[in-house]
Amino acid sequence: MKHLITAISLGLATTAYAEEAVTVPFDGSFEDAAFAVESAIVDKGLVIDYVSHVGEMLARTGADVGSDKMLFKEADIFIFCSAVVSREVMEVNPMNIAHCPYGIFVAENADGVVIGYRSYPEGEMQKVQDLLAGLVAEAVED
Template sequence: MRYHISTIAAAAFALALPASAQEAVLHDFDGSFEDATFAVESAIVGRGLVVDYVSHVGEMLARTGADVGSDVTIFDAADVFLFCSAVVSRSVMEADPMNVIHCPYNVFVLETDGKVQVGYRTYPEGPMQEVQQLLDEIVREAADG
């Protein structure tokens, strides 16, 4: 199949639009970063879901800062938990197969200036609200203990 570069660029731009319109929902966590990551993982696993990957974004940024010419500390710590739900994913992708662009789902834990927060990004109206509800339940459980 052949594509013109303008078609590819237009498609990439169209896929980028929803991400740029997304916002984060944050909840303060009363405890340490380690306690928050444990609470998030427990809330995910407690629903019968599997954490596919934990991205240690904070460690990566700290490790690579000097390599890219920066001495700015962005986070004291930051981890992103990536996972999927067969039930929810099937539901939202049966409604619209292009909802695959939102998978896997993620919940993040941040620590900045001693303040720990857990959160997730918002999703577009429609079927993806089912995913957002799942993420909200996970984050609220983790934050509220």
Template structure:
């Protein structure tokens, strides 16, 4: 019985990991991390939006690894740009006020051993697809598509 439970837990853990990986859309950036963050910043501003905050996730993970008992370096660098669109946010929240759960919006840039990626979290079907379309437009522009 215990072996069956362990197997079920292992299968669930692998399934959850695969599902989590599918919860984001990513694009490969041909260039440096610094160039990618600059491109994302410009693409956001180019949409007439204001960046509220840049979260330096990679720095935080590298700084706190030893504090939590880990020596694993996940990213060489990772930043998330946080912003909102008054127009689109109003539209999606008028459709469903609980869409506030998805605001503000974020686009991330990561560098893992020289592989630079730009991406965003996938959003639910329905009105939030307007936001996802904006995130995709910005991400594609940043990577030169």
């Protein structure tokens, strides 16, 4: 039984890593992109629970883990939820809690600035993907 649980767990982990990111180039600075994303989220009446400064963490810890590779000049993830959309998708399947909260990232590397989010499974989670796509489109248009 223990091996069956391990095999199932490994299968689920593999599935989770199969998710892809949807990215949209941003014509402007990292700061402008971050402000545009924050504004798009707040303008929809949503509350940003946390901003994860992933770029700073990676820069700060690179030497500690034996790496000198710069992944991003800057990178932040805006973490938030939507009570309306979350309730809709969790009423269909309460295990959709696994996808909450939602995040939109802003990242700058040698290729420029991008805004993005993870893709979600087909079905009711497309409501979340539509929400994120709309917020990113609004941020890019500003």
